Every structure is written in structure tokens, then in C-alpha cells.
Amino acid sequence: VKRLSPIYLALLFMSTVALLFAPQLIVAAPRESTMGLVQKIFYFHVPSAWLCFLSTFVCASGAAAYLSRESERGERLAASAAELTVLFGLCTLVTGPLWARKAWGTYWQWDVRLTTTLLLWMIFIAYLFARRFGGPGGKKLAAGLAIFGAADVPLIYVSVSIWRTIHPKTTVVPTLQAGMRGPFWLSLLGFSLFYFVLLGMRLRLERARLELEALHLAADDAGLFDGEE
């Protein structure tokens, strides 16, 4: 087993501390006047959405490097980030409706922000399928999908400002009350650090797979599999 780098261990430690400390601040944070207790979902819902968007851009950068320079490192980065986009996208799409049930009286509205976020999530599901089952050109098709998906992120962000929507606007975070700011930013920091821990973990798996592939090829060249089906 390869040793973990000090940077990785430091990230793991800092994110663990932040994520252990954040719930205490969230419990102590003041209740929002109109929504009450259920608004506390906000402290994990927004960081999940932020990481979904960040991961989308990481994936699109890797995909662009793969398409323009045939960079295998870029492709591995894109594949790792795509899984995290799907994971944090799912967290956003589940926690949002739970909050909405109390705040709006319904789990789901075909509101433009909700719909475009669902679309982003589905694009990255398509990425994973294309990469896994797309055959010889699958990785390139997946990379194209990642870049296409990244173009959806600015649209999701500005959607609440352009169209009529019941979703809270982008002005919520800058205008947070003093007691809500601390738990929110700590939660966001903890989640962001944890994202890089997860990305590092997933990249290690990709590197191990690459090593396995190289060893398979070397063994095949040496005729080790001769006589095997």
C-alpha cells in the first residue's frame, strides 16, 4: 500500500475537524424567521451544490486537456471528478426537495433552477455511461459531454435572477445574518477540503488501474498469457 502524502493527510485532518465542528455551530445558529428550523438544511445543501459545480469545472478542464492534447492525466482527472459531480449533485437534488417540502409545500417544482440542476446531473450520469460502455470512442464522447455539461453551470447560477422562480436568489449568501455566517462558511470550507480528499482518493484508484493495465500489456508482450483463453 502506497503511503499517503502529507498534504493529503493535512487536508483529511482539516476537513474532519471542520465537519465535526460545523454541526455544533449549525445547532447554535439562529432560526430563520419565515422558514424556522427547516432552513438549517441550507448549511449542507448549498455546499453540496457548490461542490457539484466545482467538480463540473474540474471535470470539464480534464476533458478539455484530453480532447486537445490527448492527456491521459486529464482524462483520469475528468473521470474522477465526474463521479463526484454525480455524488454531490445527488446530495443537492435530495436535500433541496426535503427543504422545499416544508418551505414551499411541495417536494418538486419544474422551476428553472431545479430543472437545469437535474439536467446537469443527468448529463454527468450520461458521461459515466458513455465512458464505461461507449466502446473505442467512448472516452472522447464522454469528454465532449463534460464540456457541454459545464456550460449549464452558469445558466443554473443566473437562472434565479433572469426567470421568475420560487427558489431563493443568489443574494442570500452575501446578506446572511451574523449568526448564520459562521456555520455556513465553516461548513463550506469543511466540505470543500473534503472534496479534495475524495478527489485524491478517486485519483489513486485511477492510477492503480493504469498500473494494472500497463502490467497486463507487459505480461501480454512477454507471452505470459499464451495458451490462456
Add this chain to the structure above:
Amino acid sequence: MTPDFSMARNEMRRLLSIFAVCLFFTGLAFAEAKHTQDAEGFEPVASDMLQRGESIPASRLIAAAYGFIFVALTVWVGSVAARARRVEEELMALRKKIDPKI
């Protein structure tokens, strides 16, 4: 023989230029929207959106939301660990095949 990627590169450059133009216009739209939007906090919610007598305990929804994130992250980490273990086992088996002394 080295494959010629110059055509693919040109096409890629063209695609990236289109993407950059799209991003630029989205940025413009965003700047315009930011200019016009009112600086408000959380939107007030009409309580009559819930039917009379209907009451959902907020604590249950919060527990479900936080619980889901915890379970989703745990399952994903477990899945990556399981995949990594499988690859490690395959690597070890192959190394042994290549050099039985390992």
C-alpha cells in the same frame, strides 16, 4: 508512426472558441441580472401553501437530509475502497505471475 492530431487540435480550438463565446454572453447576462435584482435575503414563504391541518415536523426533514448526505458519502467511499482493493488484488496476482518469487 506518430498520429497526426493537427486537424483534431484545430477542431478542438474551434469548439473551445465557441464555448468561450457562450461563456462570455452568459457572463454578460449574469452582470445584467445582478444589476437589476433586488438585494433581498431569504424569500418569505406563504404559509397557506400547506393545506390546513398539514404539519410536517421539520426535524424529521433535517434528519433525512443530513442522514442522506452521510449515507451517500459513506457508500461512495466504500465503493471506491472496494474497487481499489480489487485492483490491488489483481495487481498482486499479476505480479506473482510475472515473477513467482514475489
